Amino acid sequence: MDWLTTVDHKKIGILYLIAGLFFFLIGGLEAILIRVQLMKPMNDVVSSDTFNELITMHGTTMIFLAAMPLLFALMNAVIPLQIGARDVAFPFLNSLGFWTFFFGGLLLNLSWFAGTVPDAGWTSYVPLAGPNYSSGHGVDYYVIGLQIAGIGTLLGGINFMATIINMRAPGLSFMRLPMFTWAIFITSALIVFAFPALTVGLVALMFDRLFQANFFEVGNGGSGVLWEHIFWVFGHPEVYILIVPAFGIISEVVSTFSRKRLFGYSSMVFATVLIAFLGFMVWAHHMFTTGLGPVANGLFSIATMLIAVPTGVKIFNWLFTLWGGSIKFTTANLFAIGFIPTFVMGGVTGVMLASAPADYQYHDTYFVVAHFHYVIVGGLIFGIFAGMHYWWPKMFGRMLNETIGKITFWTFFIGFHLTFFIQHFLGLLGMPRRVYTYLGGQGYDDMNLISTIGAFFMGIGTIAFLLNIFITWAKPRNAAADAWEDGRSLEWTIPSPPPEYNFKQVPLVRGYDAWWKEKMEGKTAMTPSEPVGSIHMPSPSILPLIMSIGLFIAGFGFMYDRLIIGGIGLAITLGCMVVRSLIDDHGFHIEPEDQDEGVKA
Secondary structure, eight states, X not given: OHHHHOOOHHHHHHHHHHHHXXXXXXXXXXXXXXXXXXXXXXXXXXXXXXXXXXXXXXXXXXXXXXXXXXXXXXXXXXXXXXXXOSSOSOHHHHHHHHHHHHHXXXXXXXXXXXXXXXXXXXXXXTTTTSTTTOOSSXXXXXXXXXXXXXXXXXXXXXXXXXXXXXXXXXXXXXXXXXXXXXXXXXXXXXXXXXXXXXXXXXHHHHHHHHHOOOSSOGGGTOOHHHHHHHHHHHHHHHHHHHHHHHHHHHHHHHXXXXXXXXXXXXXXXXXXXXXXXXXXXXXXXXXXXXXXXXXXXXXXXXXXXXXXXXXXXXXXXXXXXXXXXXXXXXXXXXXXXXXXHHHHHHHHHHXXXXXXXXXXXXXXXXXXXXHHHHXXXXXXXXXXXXXXXXXXXXXXXXXXXXHHXXXXXXXHHHHHHHHHHHHHHHHHHTOBXXXXXXXXXXXXXXXXXXXHHHHHHHHHHHHHHHXXXXXXXXXXXXXXXXXXXXXXXXGGGSOSSXXXXXXXXXXXXXXXXXXXXXXXXXXXXXXXXXXXXXXXXXXXXSHHHHHHHXXXXXXXXXXXXXXXXXXXXXXXXXXXXXXXXXXXXXXXXXXHHHHTTOOBO
């Protein structure tokens, strides 16, 4: 019950981690099935319909239900600690954000059991996703599931923006923030501006499907290209919502394990801001083949290529941070170092795709699949693995096994490049994407086999990571506060795992790399900014869980045209909102004499 009612950011981070890993395994299993089907020509392991369902659910699950919550897990676990705060700005909303994400993801995946799975691709382009060509309930699961899950993401974005702006420790100015916190601040801004576009598009598509509206029905005056604009106004920033936090993680890990200050901190901050701004401006490069015209194609090509400039700044700064450093090759650092050349390759192919004439040739081939996975898996997933190995002792008080960690890295790293590097050449040879099989003798056979073998290597790497978690779980909680001994930011100044109130006394920050600065001056603890006193904490609440269940029920009701059930679901949610509004909750206090007992979250 404690986990169902918690509003503590550290516990919510663990809930995000468990849910994210669960959906990551589902998405990974779907990927393995896709690769097994394509392992040889004219294979028939799955039917064409099932293949369409698999690629739709794999893309949707990995982007929205695995990558995003794993990032939110690290955000929740680390950000309040890095800025010297005792919790996020709105703990109740934080809990509500998790439960709405979880029930949205659950609703989407229940489509497998309902026997009507979304099959219009993760982009759900209309008219394919419209009522004329997808008449079952499959796309309804996609539309309503993502709307509910999207509420959680949006709440999280607002919450972390407010937290970073308002709850920084005294002395922690914006230009002293750790790079991971900067990255999450920029990411939160992207979420706040990008996700409403997706919500608007999904609502319009829902109205087309459930209430016969005509937003996207060309025969009745709607526009299919409108959906593409709406989707990519969200979809392209989404790539940066995923990758910018990875930039922050790599900055932290490389700096710590090189025992050096991050090279070019100010330029890293401005490069991150510029990448996010340009990322918002270039959505239409996904639509060159729709016939936007030469002027639009030229402008969006140039703007897209410009992103390579601030990205290059980041790459060189990481290399200069490593240069001359006292490097420790821990698992976290191996993932961080492996990230750099891998992401560069994804960036280079991104510049190739930014050229409109070239994009016409590459667009529907495996070249795009290879590019996309080099950015998202080679960038984001490597970053997440680096972050999880790095902050695991802080989250759980236990060190992950380094030997198993290195097995995880090498199997995943080799498997990744086996899987996706060769897909560039499949694309250049002309193998189309989104096809469930192909004829032999076209030069695709061996490369597809190698790609599938690589996918199994990635699966072995993931299993090794899970094994590491279970083995570590049996060990005592004996990680030191500064678990890597070279911690530079505030989270490494408090016990591992942290007590419920995080900081007994909020620290006084005197410069960038606050904890490193104190250590270099011979101090063993941060200077406090306040005397020891009573600490105010928010009360746990079951309402976020019930509100999310209400939305889940409402989604089912509207999807199957059972308006009474839909109304009951909405009434549950609204009722909880009324209760929350009318009952005063002043939280509770942890008194000084109880703080020394190490109150655990």
